[in-house]
Amino acid sequence: MTGYPPPLPDGQRAWATLALSLAAFMQVLDNTIANVAIPTIAGSLGASTTQGTWVITSFGVANAIAVPISGWLARRVGEVRLFLWATVGFVITSWLCGVAPSLEALIFFRVLQGALAGPVIPLSQSLLLAAYPNEKKGMALALWSMLVIVAPICGPILGGWISDNWHWSWLFFINVPIGLASLAIAWRVMQGRETHVSKLPVDRIGLILLVVGVGSLQLVLGRGRELDWFASAEIVVLAVVAVVALSYLIVWEWYDDHPVVDLALFKERNFTVGVVATGIGFLLYLGAEVLIPLLLQTQLNYTATQAGLAVAPVGILPVLLSPIIGRYVYRLDLRWVVTMSFLAFAMCFAWRASSFVPGMDFAAVVWPQFVLGLAVAGFFMPLTTMAFAGLRPEQIAGASALSNFLRTLAGSIGASLVSALWERREALHHARLTESVSLFDPGTLVALDGLVQQGLTSQEANGLIVREITRQAYFIGANEIFWGSAILFLLLTGLVWFARPPFRPAGGGSAPADAAH
Template sequence: MANAATAQPGEPGSGPAQPVMLSSRAQVVAGMVMALSNFMVILDLTVANVSLPHISGDLGITLDQGAWVITSYAVAEAICVPLTGWLAARFGTVRVFIVAMLAFGAFSLVCGLSRSLGVLVMARIGQGLCGAPIMPITQALMLRVFPPERRAKAMVGWSMTVLLGPALGPIVGGYISDNFSWQWIFLINVPIAIGCTVVGGMVLRPVETRTERMPIDAVGLGLLVFWIGCLQIMLDIGRDHDWFGDWRIVALAVGAGIGFVAFVIWELTDDHPIVDLRIFRHRGFAVGVVALAVMFGAYFSSVVVLPQWLQSSQGYSAQTAGLVTAWTAMTSILTAVFMPRIVDKVDLRLLISIGTVWFVIQCFNRSGWVTGMDFWSLSRPQIIQGFGMSFFIMPLTQMALGAVEPREVAAAAGLQNFLRTIAVAVATSLILTDWGNEQRIKHNGFADTLNPDATVHTLSGVGFSPEMVRGYVNNLVDEQALTLAMDHTFMLSGIAGLLALGLVWLAPRPRPLVAMQAGH
C-alpha cells in the first residue's frame, strides 16, 4: 500500500531516517488509522465516568472505590506520556505505535472481562500506560506520513479527535451502560485496536524512524513516577479529604513538590535523560504548550461541570447532558475544514487570538445562565463556541511543534500532551472544588436573605406540611446555588482564556507547517 521513492525504512543508527513518500491512498489510510487510534484512546478518558454507578453496583463496591477505575488510568497515562520521546528514539516510532495499540486492545479485553475491582484497576493501569504514547506518536507520524502540501489538512483532522473524544465519551458511555452493560465500554476497543494494529503495521512500516541504543535513566524514571503519582492522587482525592486540612493531602503535596524539583534537576544534568526537558529552550515551544495547556484546562472545566449540573439540577439524562456538552466539539469540525487554507497564509498568533477571544466571549455569555432554560437555549452558545475552537487547537499545536528541531518532534509531542494531561487534571480538580465552595457560599447567602416565615405561611396555606415546606425550599435554594456556582466556573474559564491570549504574543512568529521537517 506504500510506494517507496528512493529511501528504505529506517535502520538502527544515530541519525533520523529519511521518510519514505507514501502513495496518496496509503496516506489517507494511515491518516484514518492514526485519527481512529487517537480518538479511541482519548474517548477512554471520559467514557467510564458516567458508567461508575453501573460498575460499582455490579462489582459490589462503593462509588469512592469505583473512582479508582478513573484515577488509575489517569495516573498511568500521566506517567507514560512524557516518556514518548525516549521510547520512539529507543525502539522506533512505528514499533511503539503498533505495540501500544495491540497492548491497549489486550488490556481493554481484560477490563471487559474483569469481575473484581483489583483486576479492573490493574487492567486500567495497563490501558493508561499503553494508551499514553499513542496521542503524541500519532501526532508525530502525521508530520512524517503527509507531504508539506497536505500536512495542514491532515493535522486539522487529527486535532478534531482531541476535542471529540472527551465530549462524546459521556454520551457513548451513558448509552452503552444504560442499554447494554458497562463491560462493552471496554470491549468495543478490542476490534478497533486489532484493526488499527494490522492496517497500521502494513501502511506505516516504510516511515519507521531509526533507533538509538540509549541507556535507561532509572533515577529519572523513578522520580517521574513518584511526583506524578503523588500529584495525580492528591488531585483526585483532595476534594473528598478537605484538601490541606488532611495530613495525607499535605504529605502528597510535599512529595509531589520535592519529587518535581529533584526530577527537573536530574533530567537537566543527566547525559541521557528519559524526558528531554531541554526542549523548553525553544521559546515558541514553551509558550505554545503552556498556552495550549491553559486553554485545554479552561475548555474541559465546562466539559466536567456542565453535564453534572444538567443531571443534578435540570433533570437531564446522561445522554442528553452529554449531547449538550458535545455540541462544541461537533461544530468545531465545520470550521476545521477551512483551516488548512489559511494556516500557512496568516500569522498563527492572530488565528489563536481570534479563537481565544471567541472562546472567552462564549464563557462570559454562559456565565449568565439561569435555571429552567430549555435544551436549545443551553445548546446555542455551545454550538457557537465550537466554530472558534479550531482557531486555537491546531495553530497552538503547530506553534509548539514547529519551534523544535526535527529530531525533537516525538519528544516535543510527548511533552505537549503531558502538559495537556496535567492541565486537565489540575483544572478538573480545581474547578470542581470551586464549584462546591461556591455552591455552599450561594446556599448560605440565599438562606440569609429568605423570609422563611412568610414562605412557610404561604405554602402551608396550600396544604404543605412543615417538613414538605423545608424540603421544597431547600431544593429550590440548592438548584439556584448550583446554577450560580456553575456560572462562576464559566467566568473563571473566561479569565483563563484571557491569560492564554496574553501568553500567545510572547512567542516568536511561528513557522508555516509546510516548512516543518518530518524527521525525528
C-alpha cells in the same frame, strides 16, 4: 534503518491517517467513557461507588506516567514499533478489563491499559506529521485535533448509553474491533517506515522521579475531592511528595545528557508559548466541560445521556472548520487566529454566566456550546502548529509526548480545581442566602403560606425552600467560575504574541512560499 522516512503517497497516506486516527480516538475515548458508569461497574462487582472510582484513577495515574516518556521510548525502539506494540497491548488489556472477575482485577488491568495507552496519542501525532508533505502538515494537525475535540464528547454519551442498555464490559470490548482495525492497517502501511533508533542509556533517576512525582500528583487530582483535599493527611503527603519529586525532576532532566523527558524543548520560544497557552486554555475549557454536566445532572435532573447531548454541539463547528484552517494554516499569522479564538472563548463564557439560571431550557445550554465550537476550532490546531513550528524530525515524538502530557495534566487540574471551587462557592452563597430566610422575615412567611395553600405541608414547604436555596447557590457559584474564565481568556490573548513567526511546518524545511511572515 537510519534517518526519517519521506511522506507517503496520497493513497497510502489516507490509510495511514485512518489507522492513526482510529488508535488515537480509541485512547482518548477511553479516558472518559467509563466515568458515567462507575456506579454500574461497582455494583456489578460487589464494591462501593467510592471503591469504583479507582477504575478511573488507576488508568489516569498509569497514563500520566507513560505519556511523557513516550518520546524517550520511541528513540530507543522506534516510533512505528512502539506504536504497534502499544496498540496491541491496549487491545489485549481492554479485553482483559471486560472479562475482569473482580474490582481488584479490573483496577490491575486498567493500570496496564493506561500505561500501554500512553504512547498512542503522541506517536499518532508524530507519525501522522511524518506521513504528510510540508505543505499539508497543517491538514494533518487539523485531522488529529478533531480527535482531541470529538472523542471526550462522545465518551460520556456512549458510556451512558452502553451502561444503560448493555453490560458494562462493552465499555472496554468496544476497543477491540477498533484497535484491531487500526493495527491491521498500520501494520501494512507503516512497513519500512521505522524511525532512527538510538540505544540511549537509561536515565534511572529521572525515570524514578517521574514515576513518583507524576503518580503522586495524579493521585492528588484523582482522589482530592473524595478525601476533602488538604483536610486529608493522605492528600497532604502525596502533594508534598509530588512537589519535591517534580522539582528534583526538572533540575535533573535539565542537566542530564540523556533525559527521559526532553526539557530542552522549552528553549524553543514557540514551543514554550504554544504548550503554555494550550495548557492554560485547556484547563479553563475542560473545567467548564466538566462543570456543565454536573450542574445539569445535580440541579436540573438531566440524565447522563441528556447532559452529554447538551454539551455535544461544541464539536460541530470544529469538525467543519478545522480542515479549512488546516489547509490555509501556513498562510496565516497564527497569533491572530489564536487571539480571535481566545476572544470567542471569553464571549461564550460571559454568555453562559449571564444565561445560566435555574429555570433555563435545553436551548440555553446548547447555543453557547455550539458557538463555543468556533473558539475551539481556532485553538488546538493553530497552537499545536505554533508549538511544533520548525522542530527537527527527531524532536517531534518527544515534543508531542511532552505537549500532550502537559495538556492532559492541565485538564486534570482544571476538572479538579473547578469541582472544588464550585462546591466552596456554593457553600458560601448558601450561607449568605440562608441569612435572608427566617421565620421572622415577612417575605419568607408569605412564601411559606403560598406553598401551604398549594397543598404542601409546612415541612414540605420548608424542604422546598431549602432545596431552592441550594440550587440558587450552585448556579451563582457556576456563573462566578464562568465569569472568571472569561476574564482569564481575555488576559491569555497577550501570551500568544510572544511567539515569533514564521511558523514553519514541523519536521520540515521552510513554510510554503506564500505563508505569512
